[in-house]
Amino acid sequence: MKQKRQIGIVMAHHVSFSAKATEGLMAYFLQNTQWTPLMIWPCEEDLWYLNKIKPDGIITSTWTMIQLKQMKAVKALGCPVVVVGALPHPATGVAVVSEDNHLAGRLAGQHFIDRGYVNIAFYGIHNYLPCDQKAAGLFEFLAEKSLPASMMHLGDIRDAFSSSPAQSNAPLERWLLDLPKPVGIFAHSDHTALRLLRICHQLGLHVPEEVAILGMDNIEPVCTTCIPQLSSIPLRGKPMGYQAGELLAKILEGKNPPDATVYVPPGEIVSRQSTDTFAVADERIRTALQFIRKHAESHIGVADIAAAANMSRRTLHRLFMQTLGRAPSDEIQRIRVERAQRFLRESSMSIEQIAARTGFSDKVTLHRNFLKRLNCTPGEYRKSFRPEQQTPARLSPL
Numbered sequence: 001m002k003q004k005r006q007i008g009i010v011m012a013h014h015v016s017f018s019a020k021a022t023e024g025l026m027a028y029f030l031q032n033t034q035w036t037p038l039m040i041w042p043c044e045e046d047l048w049y050l051n052k053i054k055p056d057g058i059i060t061s062t063w064t065m066i067q068l069k070q071m072k073a074v075k076a077l078g079c080p081v082v083v084v085g086a087l088p089h090p091a092t093g094v095a096v097v098s099e100d101n102h103l104a105g106r107l108a109g110q111h112f113i114d115r116g117y118v119n120i121a122f123y124g125i126h127n128y129l130p131c132d133q134k135a136a137g138l139f140e141f142l143a144e145k146s147l148p149a150s151m152m153h154l155g156d157i158r159d160a161f162s163s164s165p166a167q168s169n170a171p172l173e174r175w176l177l178d179l180p181k182p183v184g185i186f187a188h189s190d191h192t193a194l195r196l197l198r199i200c201h202q203l204g205l206h207v208p209e210e211v212a213i214l215g216m217d218n219i220e221p222v223c224t225t226c227i228p229q230l231s232s233i234p235l236r237g238k239p240m241g242y243q244a245g246e247l248l249a250k251i252l253e254g255k256n257p258p259d260a261t262v263y264v265p266p267g268e269i270v271s272r273q274s275t276d277t278f279a280v281a282d283e284r285i286r287t288a289l290q291f292i293r294k295h296a297e298s299h300i301g302v303a304d305i306a307a308a309a310n311m312s313r314r315t316l317h318r319l320f321m322q323t324l325g326r327a328p329s330d331e332i333q334r335i336r337v338e339r340a341q342r343f344l345r346e347s348s349m350s351i352e353q354i355a356a357r358t359g360f361s362d363k364v365t366l367h368r369n370f371l372k373r374l375n376c377t378p379g380e381y382r383k384s385f386r387p388e389q390q391t392p393a394r395l396s397p398l
Contacts, residue, residue, distance in 0.1 A: 004033075004034055004035060004036045005034060005035050005036065005056040005057065005252065006035075006036050006038055006053065006055045006056055007035050007036065007037055007038065007055060007056060007057050007058070007059065007248065008038045008040050008050050008055040008057070008058040008059070008077075009022065009025060009037050009038060009039050009040060009058075009059055009060075010040045010041075010050070010058060010059070010060040010061075010074065011039070011040075011059075011060065011061050012041075012061065015061070016219065016237075017061065017085065017217075017235060017237045018061045018084075018237075019237070020235075020236075020237025020238045020240075020241065021061055021084045021085075021237045021238070021240055021241035021244065022241060023237075023238045023241060024237065024238040024239055024240060024241025024242035024243070024244070024245070025037070025059060025241040025242065025244060025245050026241075027238070027241075027242055028241070028242045028244075028245030028246065029245065032245065032249065035245075038050070038053070038055060050074075050077060051076075051077060054077070054079070055077070055079055056079055056080075056252065057079050057080045057081070057082070057248045057251070057252055058074055058077065058079060058080070058081045058082070059081075059082045059083075059084065059241075059244050059245070059248060060074060060081065060082075060083055060084070061083065061084045061085055062083060062084065062085030062086060062087060062088075075093055075094065080095065080248060080251045080252060080258050081093070081094040081095065081258075082094070082095045082096070082097060082244045082247050082248045082251070083095070083096045083097070084097050084237075084240050084241055084244045085097075085098065085099070085235075085240070086098040086099055086101060086129065086130040086133070087129060088128055088129055088130070089128075089129055090129065092259060093258065093259060094258075094259060095247055095248070095251060095256070095257075095258060095259055095260045095261065095262075096260075096261045096262070097240050097241075097243045097244045097247055097261075097262045097264060098130075098240075098261060098262070098263055098264070099130075099235050099236070099240065099263070099264060099265075099266050100263040100264060100265050100266060101130045101131075101133035101134045101137065102133045102134070102136055102137035102140075102263075103137060103263075103265055103266065104133075104134055104137060104216060104233050104266045105122075105133070105134040105135060105136060105137025105138035105139070105140070105141065105186070106137045106138065106140065106141040107233060107266065107269060108134075108137075108138055108186035108214055108233065108269075109137075109138050109141035109142055109145075109186075110141065111184075111214060111231075111269050111271075111275065112184035112186075112212065112214070112275070112279075113145065113147075114324075114334070115184070115212070115275065115277065115278050115279055116278045116279040116280040116285075116289075116323060116324060117182065117183070117184040117212065117279040118147055118279070119148075119150075119179065119180045119181070119182065119183040119184070119279075120138070120142055120147060120149060120150075120183065120184045120185075120186070121149065121150040121151065121152070121179060121183055121184070121185045121186070122134065122135045122138050122139070122149065122150070122151045122152075122185070122186050122187075122188075123151075123152050123153075123172075123185055123186070123187045123188065123192060123193075123196060124151070124152075124153060124187070124188035124192070125153060125188060126153040128188075130188065131153075131188045134186070134188055134216070135151060138186055139151075150175075150179060152171070152172060152175045169199055172196075172199060173199060173202075173203060176196075176199060176200065176203060176205060176211065177203060177205075179211075181210045181211070182209065182210055182211070182212065182277075182279040183210070183211055183212070184211075184212040184213075184214065184275065184279070185211060185212070185213050185214070186214050186216075187213060187214065187215050187216070188216060189215060189216055189217055190215035190216065190217045190218065190219045190222040190223055190230060190232055191215075191219075191222060192215070193213050193214065193215030193216075193230050193232070193274070194215070194222055194226055194230065196211075196213050197213055197226055197228075197230065197274065200213075207228055207274055208228065208273065208274050208275055208276060208277040209277060212274060212275045212277060212279070213230060213231070213274045213275070214230075214231045214232065214233070214269070214274070214275055215230050215231070215232040215233070216232060216233040216235075216266070217232060217233075217234070217235055218232040218233065218234035218235070218267070218270050219232075223270070223272060224272070227273075228272070228273030228274050228276075229272035229273045229274065230272055230273075230274045231269060231270060231271045231272045231273075231274050231275040231276075232269070232270050232272070233266050233267065233269050233270075234266060234267035234268075234269075234270060235266060235267070236264055236265070236266060236267050239264055240264045243262055243264055247260060247262055265384075267345070268338075268341050268342065268345065278290075280323050280324075282319060282323065284309045284310065284311055284319065285309070285319055285320070285323050285324075287308060287309045287310075288305050288306075288308065288309040288316060288320075288328065289331070291304075291305055291308040291309065292305060292328070292331055292332055292335055293335060296332055296335040296336050296339070296358075296359050297336070297339065297357065297358055297359040298359060299359060299361075300332065300359075301329075301332075302316065302317070302328045302329055305328050305332075306328075316328055332359075333369050333373070334373070336358045336359045336360060336369070337358075337369050337370065337373050337374070339357075339358045340354050340355070340358045340360070340366060340370075340378065341374075341381065343357060343358065344378055344381055344382040345382070351363045351366065351367075351378050351379065354366065354378070363378075366378055
């Protein structure tokens with residue numbers, strides 16, 4: 001009988017992301033019973049145990065690597081290592097399953113443009129790889145739209161996950177005051193988004209009316225306990241954990257190099273109060289957009305929107321195209337697709353039920369709109385959020 005491979009799982013399970021990644025790993029282990037998982041707490045005693053048993057491979061998390069600085073100790077074991085989560089700097093000798101930060105930057109840009117913003121900025125950390133990737137994605141997207149961009153850096157990687165860093169707030173305050181308003185700011189993490197929110201309060205800048213703020217990680221205790229609540233791009237820890245299992249298996253089989261990187265798309269943006277506004281000057285367009293958001297799940301049409309905004313259909317269409325670059329009917333479908341995405345991710349409702357719930361006449365219309373806007377079917381989209389069903393991921397070029 002073939003001996004099972006022993007795989008060390010070095011995770012700080014009290015950390016939300018690591019816990020989710022472990023869930024994904026367990027889903028992989030349940031389908032691949034030729035492995036025996038060894039759950040290891042990231043401390044010197046447990047790492048000594050790993051050294052004693054000589055595992056066939058190790059899966060660990062970025063949080064473990066950053067906070068406890070055990071990379072050298074883990075790599076010294078001489079077996080393949082897969083790290084779940086983006087590393088702060090390029091590393092050699094380890095494989096990585098990372099969130100797709102470049103895509104996150106593009107999603108942030110689209111989020112603000114959908115709300116009418118033409119002034120968009122990034123707030124991150126100097127010389128920090130995940131921030132560089134997010135900024136690159138955002139600025140690439142804005143350049144495609146011929147829109148300007150602004151960036152402000154924290155000074156130290158130690159501030160990466162702090163909402164109250166030690167350095168002076170003066171440069172940040174000057175930057176915030178000088179930015180043209182209204183402005184949408186993508187902060188590299190929820191903690192730095194919270195820092196932005198606090199400083200805006202101190203400066204008397206209204207959020208989201210003057211400064212709309214979008215974070216990343218979707219840490220609910222951070223995002224939902226402040227006023228206003230913070231919008232955020234969620235990490236998909238469970239699919240990333242599953243992908244880590246798959247990647248390690250391919251490395252052990254010789255199908256992937258030991259330093260491969262796989263990128264997993266982030267989740268759909270969780271929109272809360274910090275971006276719940278429209279950066280348009282025309283009060284009638286704001287009224288129309290608010291009407292669409294409130295009634296999109298009903299069978300509304302352009303005539304209903306025009307009546308709510310007190311203008312003709314022709315004027316409504318003209319102002320939408322001038323202000324947002326899309327027709328009122330496109331905005332209705334965009335909001336419906338956005339809400340259908342949430343139901344597909346978070347519920348077990350059938351596609352027929354979701355179509356009815358989100359204002360589509362039938363599942364065929366829902367299907368057609370998904371292909372048009374997302375280049376996938378509703379079923380394919382739902383499957384991409386089920387790690388046990390082989391979540392699509394992007395392998396970096398060698």
